[in-house]
Amino acid sequence: MNTRTGRRLVTRAVVGASALSLVLLAGCSAPGADGSASGQDEDREISTELTSEDVELDFYIETGFPIAQELADEFTEQHPNITFNIRSDQFAVLTENASRVMAGDDAPDLIRLPQLVDPARDGLLLDLDPYFDAYGWDAFPESQLQQMRISDDARGSGSLYGMGIGYSVTGVYWNKAIGAQLGITEAPTTIDELEADMATAAAAGQQPIMQFNDIGGIAFPFQALYNQLADPTDIADWTFQQPGATIDNPEATEAMATIQEWADAGYFPADANSLDYTTMMGRFSGGEGLFMFNGDWESANLAESMGDDVGFFLMPGTEAGAAPVAMGAPNSYTIPAKAEHPDEAAFFLNWLHTDETARSIIVNSSGANPGGPTDLEIPEAANPLTEQTLAAGATVGSDGTLVDFVANATAGIYAGSIRPELQSLIDDRTTPEDAVAAIQAAYEDEVGS
Amino acid sequence: MSSSVVAAPVPSLVDGAGAATRRRRPVGRRRWGQLIWVAPALAVYAFFVLRPLITSVQYSLYEWNGIGVATFVGGANYVEVLTDPEQLGIIANAVVLVLFFTVIPVALGLLAAALMHGLPSGSFTTVSRSVLFIPQVIPLVAAGIVWDWVYSTNGIANQLLSAVGLGGITRPWLADFDTALPAVGLIGSWVQLGLCTLLLLTGIAKIDPSLYEAARLDGASRLQVFRHVTLPGLRREIGVCVTVTMIAALASFDIVYITTQGGPGNQTMVPGVEIYRLAFSEREVGQASAMAVVLMVLVLVAILPVQRLTQRSDQ
Numbered sequence: 001m002n003t004r005t006g007r008r009l010v011t012r013a014v015v016g017a018s019a020l021s022l023v024l025l026a027g028c029s030a031p032g033a034d035g036s037a038s039g040q041d042e043d044r045e046i047s048t049e050l051t052s053e054d055v056e057l058d059f060y061i062e063t064g065f066p067i068a069q070e071l072a073d074e075f076t077e078q079h080p081n082i083t084f085n086i087r088s089d090q091f092a093v094l095t096e097n098a099s100r101v102m103a104g105d106d107a108p109d110l111i112r113l114p115q116l117v118d119p120a121r122d123g124l125l126l127d128l129d130p131y132f133d134a135y136g137w138d139a140f141p142e143s144q145l146q147q148m149r150i151s152d153d154a155r156g157s158g159s160l161y162g163m164g165i166g167y168s169v170t171g172v173y174w175n176k177a178i179g180a181q182l183g184i185t186e187a188p189t190t191i192d193e194l195e196a197d198m199a200t201a202a203a204a205g206q207q208p209i210m211q212f213n214d215i216g217g218i219a220f221p222f223q224a225l226y227n228q229l230a231d232p233t234d235i236a237d238w239t240f241q242q243p244g245a246t247i248d249n250p251e252a253t254e255a256m257a258t259i260q261e262w263a264d265a266g267y268f269p270a271d272a273n274s275l276d277y278t279t280m281m282g283r284f285s286g287g288e289g290l291f292m293f294n295g296d297w298e299s300a301n302l303a304e305s306m307g308d309d310v311g312f313f314l315m316p317g318t319e320a321g322a323a324p325v326a327m328g329a330p331n332s333y334t335i336p337a338k339a340e341h342p343d344e345a346a347f348f349l350n351w352l353h354t355d356e357t358a359r360s361i362i363v364n365s366s367g368a369n370p371g372g373p374t375d376l377e378i379p380e381a382a383n384p385l386t387e388q389t390l391a392a393g394a395t396v397g398s399d400g401t402l403v404d405f406v407a408n409a410t411a412g413i414y415a416g417s418i419r420p421e422l423q424s425l426i427d428d429r430t431t432p433e434d435a436v437a438a439i440q441a442a443y444e445d446e447v448g449s
Numbered sequence: 450m451s452s453s454v455v456a457a458p459v460p461s462l463v464d465g466a467g468a469a470t471r472r473r474r475p476v477g478r479r480r481w482g483q484l485i486w487v488a489p490a491l492a493v494y495a496f497f498v499l500r501p502l503i504t505s506v507q508y509s510l511y512e513w514n515g516i517g518v519a520t521f522v523g524g525a526n527y528v529e530v531l532t533d534p535e536q537l538g539i540i541a542n543a544v545v546l547v548l549f550f551t552v553i554p555v556a557l558g559l560l561a562a563a564l565m566h567g568l569p570s571g572s573f574t575t576v577s578r579s580v581l582f583i584p585q586v587i588p589l590v591a592a593g594i595v596w597d598w599v600y601s602t603n604g605i606a607n608q609l610l611s612a613v614g615l616g617g618i619t620r621p622w623l624a625d626f627d628t629a630l631p632a633v634g635l636i637g638s639w640v641q642l643g644l645c646t647l648l649l650l651t652g653i654a655k656i657d658p659s660l661y662e663a664a665r666l667d668g669a670s671r672l673q674v675f676r677h678v679t680l681p682g683l684r685r686e687i688g689v690c691v692t693v694t695m696i697a698a699l700a701s702f703d704i705v706y707i708t709t710q711g712g713p714g715n716q717t718m719v720p721g722v723e724i725y726r727l728a729f730s731e732r733e734v735g736q737a738s739a740m741a742v743v744l745m746v747l748v749l750v751a752i753l754p755v756q757r758l759t760q761r762s763d764q
């Protein structure tokens with residue numbers, strides 16, 4: 001075969017393809033919506049009366065969390081004219097598809113959505129403020145709803161775009177059986193005590209902390225420390241993308257430095273950087289690790305697998321008796337702007353915050369605080385560990401501060417910056433100063449664009 | 450995804466000679482009539498390959514989150530991809546993977562094929578061929594999960610090392626900054642070795658036996674036979690192996706996504722995973738598209754010279 005012919009053909013193909021693309025490009029308009037993505041009718045009258053007609057509500061939820069299904073079954077039991085069509089996907093698939101699903105003509109009536117900011121600004125979410133007023137949701141703790149308020153330039157204020165099915169709080173689980181062997185019988189009340197317990201465990205050949213970090217799970221202990229050192233308002237400002245907010249500050253640097261010290265002392269598993277969440281749970285419940293930084297959603301699982309050998313406490317402060325600062329977030333569900341039955345979906349959301357059976361389902365299925373009016377009693381938990389996580393959530397609600405996960409600050413910050421920085425930090429590949437600077441740079445890059 | 454796109458120029462090169470002879474014939478209406486016969490295939494190709502390719506190029510010129518209003522930014526996304534040290538590091542990782550996906554499997558494949566060629570066909574060769582080819586049959590996701598266990602702290606890799614007295618170098622291979630990329634690369638070597646061996650073995654079988662006979666009569670050693678008979682005879686097969694494995698290396702996604710997600714740090718981040726992360730996690734559709742276009746160009750730049758070297762006619 002003749003090489004020159006071959007080359008000429010390639011050249012022709014390239015020229016032809018470029019010309020074709022140019023023609024097509026010229027014919028195409030810019031991708032994306034022209035702002036009419038919103039299907040919201042500004043003048044729509046809302047109703048808080050449940051229809052008597054037969055209605056089927058479409059839900060789009062996360063696989064592995066049957067709570068929405070359990071609530072739906074109970075709702076149909078109480079209101080037989082409302083039935084549910086529930087579709088579920090893995091978390092990653094759900095979050096990646098959510099915007100496209102909501103922008104489509106067949107938008108669901110209720111969707112599990114962890115990241116509300118971009119969809120809200122794209123006009124994909126229903127503004128829930130009219131329901132807030134009509135149902136009197138001002139009787140609910142505002143601190144629980146705040147994370148789902150979004151305005152044009154920040155999160156944490158503005159219109160309400162979601163409600164939680166359970167409001168989770170995080171803290172530290174500890175293995176009481178290992179504790180007993182080491183002479184540790186009480187949960188630590190200061191960071192110093194926590195560190196002393198870890199040193200005791202390490203000296204006795206026990207793994208002090210079991211923590212996954214394949215996708216950046218050391219963000220849990222990092223923020224647990226950061227919360228105690230910094231002014232929670234500054235942390236909230238950062239997660240809410242308030243102008244001028246920064247994580248490149250002495251407190252975050254100190255928290256990073258402590259994490260690095262813990263890593264150098266062998267407090268984290270040697271394979272933390274490849275340890276995944278499921279393996280971490282398996283190892284901790286199998287008796288490996290004195291502490292694990294995690295959330296109340298695991299309380300029912302751990303109670304089942306470890307019985308009385310496991311306890312939960314909120315991250316202690318630098319001094320005993322300090323007001324607790326914990327990270328937590330609502331398991332947020334939202335109504336798309338294009339939902340066919342928004343009134344019924346909103347009725348369902350109000351119902352699950354106020355109905356006794358529904359609240360009991362939430363408590364025992366998710367281990368989380370059910371939210372709702374502050375004067376309603378929290379239903380009884382089925383096991384002592386869930387009682388502890390619920391009590392911790394209540395303590396934070398009454399005496400402390402709840403801040404959102406720093407990993408939730410922007411859509412890409414966790415995978416794009418926090419994960420690699422924390423992985424580098426515990427392997428001494430970066431310094432605490434460089435780590436916070438890099439995270440801040442990535443944050444500004446994303447918020448600015 | 451990109452393999453189907455980038456593979457396209459290959460057949461056109463091979464067919465070039467035929468096209469050149471046809472062009473000398475008088476052309477008429479018949480040539481347009483012939484289009485009808487390729488139209489169905491062309492339509493499918495245009496819709497599923499050309500259209501996404503063109504929209505990717507279009508998206509790469511915009512700043513867009515996939516849903517909202519897009520802003521035209523010209524070449525800014527390309528400047529970012531080609532100047533940001535982090536993004537360049539990601540491309541460099543893909544180039545390192547070429548060593549593991551291409552160089553090692555082709556070299557070992559040649560060795561295995563040359564050794565197996567001399568053997569009489571029997572159960573031993575059949576078994577070896579099957580064992581070497583099995584990785585090709587296993588889905589990459591499953592392979593990734595299994596290798597994840599192999600490399601873990603208590604995995605087989607470390608157990609074997611401890612058993613032979615090398616307990617001192619055991620480590621969680623995928624969690625270690627220095628070993629993560631080679632560890633991921635070796636999975637690629639394992640996957641590609643079977644394909645290369647099988648292709649090369651078939652190639653050897655096509656070499657005229659009289660050449661071997663003549664070489665042996667002239668007193669050539671095994672090494673000389675390999676160098677002067679086997680290697681030249683396998684040029685085209687080697688070309689195919691190198692092309693296919695290089696595309697697999699540069700466009701790798703599955704193995705990295707399953708085993709490390711690009712970590713620790715960004716040690717194993719490759720363009721495929723980065724494109725996915727940019728598009729679906731950061732919702733930077735424009736930048737993801739720019740990265741994809743750069744990746745496609747990179748693949749073309751890498752495989753075109755290989756094609757020219759190995760598909761050259763035997764003059």
